[in-house]
Amino acid sequence: QVLVRLRDDDYVLARDKARSALDSARRSVAQSLVTLRGQYRSAAAALADAARTLDRNRELYAAKSISEDTLQRSQSAHDSARLNLQSITEQLNLRAGLDLAAEPVLEASGDAAIIERSPEVEQAALAVRSAEDSIRKCTVTSSVAGTVTLVKPAVGDLAAASTPLARVETLDDMLHEGLLPQLDHKTACKNYVKAAIKGVVKVCSKMGIS
Numbered sequence: 001q002v003l004v005r006l007r008d009d010d011y012v013l014a015r016d017k018a019r020s021a022l023d024s025a026r027r028s029v030a031q032s033l034v035t036l037r038g039q040y041r042s043a044a045a046a047l048a049d050a051a052r053t054l055d056r057n058r059e060l061y062a063a064k065s066i067s068e069d070t071l072q073r074s075q076s077a078h079d080s081a082r083l084n085l086q087s088i089t090e091q092l093n094l095r096a097g098l099d100l101a102a103e104p105v106l107e108a109s110g111d112a113a114i115i116e117r118s119p120e121v122e123q124a125a126l127a128v129r130s131a132e133d134s135i136r137k138c139t140v141t142s143s144v145a146g147t148v149t150l151v152k153p154a155v156g157d158l159a160a161a162s163t164p165l166a167r168v169e170t171l172d173d174m175l176h177e178g179l180l181p182q183l184d185h186k187t188a189c190k191n192y193v194k195a196a197i198k199g200v201v202k203v204c205s206k207m208g209i210s
Helices: 009-062 068-096 111-116 119-137 171-176 185-206
Strands: 002-005 139-141 147-151 166-169
Touching: 009 068, 009 111, 009 119, 111 119, 119 139
Parallel strands: none
Antiparallel strands: 002 139, 147 166
């Protein structure tokens, strides 16, 4: 049963901000995957062009149709294109959570899993769960069945972590403490059951249940 509801405005605001940050993190990771894949395709095409140019210039150099300096420039261009592709491959694999030397995944079918296990998304999701947990804790419930005999805080009161909020007692406790004078255990139980049934019936009637 609910004993006390604490104000959760700050936690609700924190949750909403955390959810916004989570959505932003997901979009950022998804966009980075798209960007890196585009860069990978461009770098692969550039390396293929550099390789063809290098092969052609080697033939021309063998036929003494071009200078050694021209051949060296095409070799340097090929090496630069290869290193660029290697760098982009490593960046893409790092973002996808793969080994740096692995063949990059260019299909987007598995992006949902990649996005959810990315560090920034996991951190943002943790912040959302933390805020939601704080909101749940603002509703104080009793872990045992019994009767609420005391609710100490009033609306607007500030409660520290160790502040007692309410007291829940069983009939035996109440009889022992003298809170039910002139009643024995049997009569107290009978009255309690009668009141509980009356309360349930009243609630059901308001809900249109006969």
